[in-house]
Amino acid sequence: MKLLTHNMLSSNFVKGVTKGFPLKIMASKIEEKEVDFNPEFISRMIAKLDWPALYTAAGDIKKAEGLPETITENYESNEDFLKIAHNLLLQVEIIEGDLICPETGRKFPITNGIPNMLLHEDEVTGDK
């Protein structure tokens, strides 16, 4: 799972949860995979994502070093910044670990890079 995906995830489907974002990451295995750098694409993604959540997630996996807490101004033309963001958003992959609901503490396991976001039978409300 890439951090860009993580930035869109929410546990708001869990009973009683309102926002469910961002999910805390507890990673036991992280890999980096080479992805072609496309500054235009990464700029568009940055515009859409929630930067504070990315900053927190980067901190969760100890990759926040060198990452500004807020979006740099005129980042579209700042290649160094875009490269950091590119690496963090698209190259870093959480292979093993857990995603934790910020409101309930419910853990969603990540196995072989795949988050399992299913609820157990007893967690599903009958009045959906």
Add this chain to the structure above:
Amino acid sequence: MAAPMTKTKLSKSEKKINKKLNRSQQLIFKQDKIETKTVASNVLCVYNGGLDVGVCQESVYKLFKEYGEINEIIMIPQKAYCFVCYQNEKDSERACDALTGHNMTADGQDCKLNIFYVSQVPPSIGPTSTIPPGLILLKDFISEEKEDELLKYVEWDEGTEQDFKLRKVKHYGYEFNYAVNSVDPIKPLVQGIPDVCHGFLHKAKDLSVINYIPDQLTISQYQPGQGILSHADTVGAFKDGIMLLSLGSQVLMEFRHPKGEHLSLLLPPRSLLVMTGESRYIWSHGITPRKTDIIPSEDGQFTPTKRGIHTSFTFRKLAINKGSVENSVSSDHDGKEAICLPHTEEEARTLEQQHVHQVYEEIADHFSSTRHSPWPQIVDFLKEQPPGSIMADIGCGNGKYLGINKMIYSIGSDRSFGLVKICQQRCFEALVSDVLSIPLRCNICDVCICIAVIHHLSTKERRFGAVQELLRILRPGGKVLIYVWALEQERHKVKSKYLKQQKYLKQQKNGNSVNSDKESPQNVILENVSATDKSSTVESNPTSQTLQECGQLSLEDGHQNYETGNKNINIHVNRTEFKDQDMFVPWQLRNNHGNNDKKPKDCNIEVAPTYHRFYHVFKQGELEELCTLAGNCDIVKSYYDQGNWCVILQKIS
């Protein structure tokens, strides 16, 4: 080493071999109650030549065939040994002498063979003590005189019968078409069911094992070593109660449940087998091509017995009315079916769990291998999305739409771990989640697709919930493309691709139904029903269940007892039009994946379970209605694409 108990003086190495041999023999006696013989017999137990040590049947065959004609090689799962049955003792003795101590290479390791004579093979591969529910076996149903008369009847003239690789067949009443596993009801054959059969057919009806006189007969003749692949008779084509009269040699019939249970029943000559209810609709049956059968002898031992020429008369009753060949889902049930549409949320979840999620998990690999070409109109939709869009494919399957547009960021989600794993291996972003609980933030996606998902939800509330959930994750102005299977498989007189793929029918061996004939006695074996004795009674096995009670295909956890008047879910016949909006659609698994259990060429029995997926097929306008009900969206486009109803919605705010 023909006789391990020899009294002559032994060398050190011979003693060592003997010690090992004794140990193997003791183990086999302990585990399988098989006694070894000190004198030569034609059955050899080959220790260290079994599946558990990685030896396959083919390599045993290659090695042992050098010493004489082999009738049978019996491999037993999870055992370190196998049994080789020779035609005669001399060959068996030669093989035993020559191959004891032989090094066989399996999994890169050498296995020293220990071989000894046994008088029988283990009972686990012989007839089982239980038989499938709904099965009735009437022993000695006809007299020997009648058997002779019938056998004379099948002394076929050359050219009048079909000669299959595995057996000879001939049809009466209606021609059985093996391409579609059905008959053409508007083309009856000149020759109906022969008069010679009328006597015992009426007897069967009088005994109430069937409710009607059959109108179709297939006579099959099997030479030793021939068989028939595991199959269930086509649901829509024939009524409940398929009868099989066995003549000539005995044969062991194998029954397999889609969930993997395997039972065997010995069909003695002159016996009548009646498959009703679950045994007819759910279990598949077949004959393993063998030259011997494992039969319990009077003293309770199991010994291989040679198979002679086996002739079977299969009697069926057509369920199809003239003019309704295509709509061949049996509609003549008496309303007794195992599964109804769910009434509660919990029942709906259970139904979908069993008949959608579990099925896709089981068939993931095979399913994925049949889903490689993306649909053009979906591809066009994805390609027209502006670069930098965020796209969610809810129900992404094997991910065939995740890589279409490289300029957008695509996330796939599916309920099946197996399918998501395939996406992951193809380097796509994918997660396991439910369409009713999409783990994405509100208003995050620029675009969504949801292809062939919503029709798997079993209540209107849930289908509505899915549309709402898709709209929730879309940003205002974002678009979602939804595809669902259409009830109408023919539009403007053009059949959908699905209907056109008639060739598919050749692969479709099974279609199962869940209706049961409650009048028929269930699961009984009767001894000595003499040919003239019409007063014989048929006793029901008290442990047997009606199909509805047994609930193999029904909702478990006590949900199967519905009140009357509920709507049942029928089983759809693939490549035909839908009879109903809520159906079970069979998926015939081809299990050529990961099957490394090699067998000799003439022994190609195949177990291909059929799974039933729940579908609610949409009728024209229904999808639009559902979307309008969800609100907060405009229907940008709605269309029909190859048997599917499709909409593009745009979220308003």
